[in-house]
Amino acid sequence: MFIDFEGIDGSGKTTLSNLLASRLKRLGYKVAHAREGGELQSPTARRIRDLTRDARLLEMGPRAEFFLNLARDAQQLEEVIAPALKRGEVCITDRYLYSQLALTGGGRGLKEEQLLPSCELASQGLWPDLVILVDVDPDLARLRKRLGKVQSGKVNDADSRKGLVGAGLAVRVREAFLAQARKDPARWIILENNDQPLRVLEQRLVEAVVARLEGREQPVQRLVPAPTPPAPGAVSVDDVEERFFQAVDSLEAREPQLAAWLLNGIPGLPAHQRRLAYAERLPGLVARSLNGLDDDTAWTLRDVLSASVPVDVAEGLGFVTSPRSHVLRQRLYAQAPAAVLEGLKRQDSPEAWALRERGLKDGHMAAVLLGLAGVDGEESWVVREAGMQRKLYSEVARSLGGLSTERAEALREALIPHDRLAVLKSTTGLETPVAVGLREQLEKGALKLVLRSLTGVDTPRAWAMRERGAQSTKEALDSVDGMDSPAAWKLRASAARRWPATVVSSMRGLPLVAETRALLERILEEQAGKLPVLRNAYAVVAQARALEQAQRPARALAETLGVDAGRQEA
Missing domain, CATH: 3.40.50.300 (P-loop containing nucleotide triphosphate hydrolases)
Known part of the structure; x- marks a missing residue:
């Protein structure tokens, strides 16, 4: 047979x-x-x-x-x-x-x-x-x-x-x-x-x-196995936390690794309670799920897990740049040098450069280059030149991420024959000549990377490309993450039925104003049974609440002083 x-x-x-x-x-x-x-x-x-x-x-x-x-x-x-x-x-x-x-x-x-x-x-x-x-x-x-x-x-x-x-x-x-x-x-x-x-x-x-x-x-x-009985009633923004954690707890019985992975980057006490419950069985996934979190419980978990899963702890730091992160990276370096060095993106501090110099002495140039994205000081260019001499073309290209200077553009041009995909990744958020040319050239064969490279770009050319791409793949919505423009909301509304989970995740970082809530409610009503949708919706809500809570002391002080909180920075 x-x-x-x-x-x-x-x-x-x-x-x-x-x-x-x-x-x-x-x-x-x-x-x-x-x-x-x-x-x-x-x-x-x-x-x-x-x-x-x-x-x-x-x-x-x-x-x-x-x-x-x-x-x-x-x-x-x-x-x-x-x-x-x-x-x-x-x-x-x-x-x-x-x-x-x-x-x-x-x-x-x-x-x-x-x-x-x-x-x-x-x-x-x-x-x-x-x-x-x-x-x-x-x-x-x-x-x-x-x-x-x-x-x-x-x-x-x-x-x-x-x-x-x-x-x-x-x-x-x-x-x-x-x-x-x-x-x-x-x-x-x-x-x-x-x-x-x-x-x-x-x-x-x-x-x-x-x-x-x-x-x-x-x-x-x-x-068809016996279906899981649906939770009663429709899901709303106000009860999405309860419904998400019900789903996670149900999933934990059959796929504990996936349950832990779904907590990735989600702040708050309920998420941390579950991380603590998973920590002994799934230490690596718990460490990675702390990605970008900077609260006391997250740091306690990192301290506990750093001895057993140092690479995962280093990977789970994300873009955290607080003094605690510098201390922990220095401690983790001996056991997880590559993960530590690659995690230094956008960091130009003396502490970051001390680690990079140590990494170069220890022969970790590729990892140092990968952690140079967004760094434009003269020291970074010395390292890139050394990388070119060693033919680390992909790593050098990725080290240019976020840089739009003439010097960066010239190096991208030189790197295109060696690794055009890595060069394309380095143009994320940029609208430089190299970025525009590569997007046009690679739209057919590498649409995913082309669309993701548009993240944050707000130009007519970028919106036209997103509108074309949204018809065939969800990455068009990935590229509007956190964007609050009319064009972004129009694209979300038009793609909500085709790519609901990604439309929801694209609202992460936005406040829970009427427009955000309305679209969340609509998608939750239509797609409530889908775990990825529920997970992304709670991530949006949890991050918005965490941001609001962090801003409360500043707002209270502003009210006391009679200052407009929204104009303090100016």
Whole structure:
């Protein structure tokens, strides 16, 4: 029997396919997994996959990508799948030709009927007896995928070619998979992986597959676990805190790592109470979840966790620049030098330079360069020149982040032939000639990075690009984070149904005025059951409340003195 697992990245298909293989072996079946442990078993197929993922090959068109992916699957078929089936084994694959139809047809926009003849040729007439579509909300899949990178230490890995297109690709590919399943219900089983424990999904999957292996009829196409009863009533801004933490506590029982990860950057006592509860089991994720927090409880947790997970503590400092952060970075340096040095972005203080000089002496130039973003002093240019001499082109490019001087622009020009994506990242928030030129050149192949580089840019050209991008991917909304202009609100309102979680997150840092509340209420009413939406909504509310609380002493003093609090700085 030939069993194929399909689904978008982050759906859990690799995990579930390997669990199924293990269970079937224990039940006495002879099983071959063509992608055991997540790795293609054919060396030739692995090399082809590396080519299709290479982010430097942005000019590769969808047809070329399609034929390369077909070659990968054809090689897997000849080298692994067909021999296993000939031996009478159950053969499991993690992706097959259906993925190429979904990616190139649904994702890239080519017509499926034009692709099918080539897929038939690659298949040699051999198609799976059973296809398991692991279906998941794309926003949730993205959170899980990000968490997986953090846990595996790959958080700084570069995007693949597919990843550079933007999160909208996963939405389109998922829709294409569901359309394929609807056309062939006898072959496809849909397994939802949104809100059920892994053990429940595994058991339902094993039962369904064993029924097929034993020749018993499968009565339904969709394996729907018992739904989680929804919380009573609609969610509002005023009760979003309670509902969010209810969801986190429910999630903790089945996905504790994700529950801890959802607290990332969220201030306040309720979040800290849960961090304390997770700290012993998940110290690294708790440390990272303190990202950007500067309150006493956050510092206590960092002090407690610094001995066991120093790298995570350093990563979780974010852009905190208080005296406490300088002391902690100095203490962490011996155990986590790269994380400490990379965390010095935008810092030009004597304490920051003392750490950089120590890092250079210890041979950590790449990390020093990555931590120079936003720093424009003469010392920083000496380090960049040394980086160029050592051909650390990507790191030098990223060290230019936020700099718009002529000197920075000239260096970007020189770096484009070496790493244009790193140069593009360095233009975030800028509207320089290099930024404009790269955006126009890379809009098609690296839309995700192009749109994110527009963060904070308020020009007609930037808004036109956002409006085009919002039709296909959510990163257009990432680029309006914290913006309070009429154009930003217009874009949010128009994209609220298509990209609700990202529209909500784009309001983080804004006060809870009538316009903010109205849009939050609208999205919560329409999307209340979606955990990413609920999480982002609470993050907006929590940050707004924390900011308001921090401003109260200044306002009280201003009222006492009879000064307009909004004009004190002037």
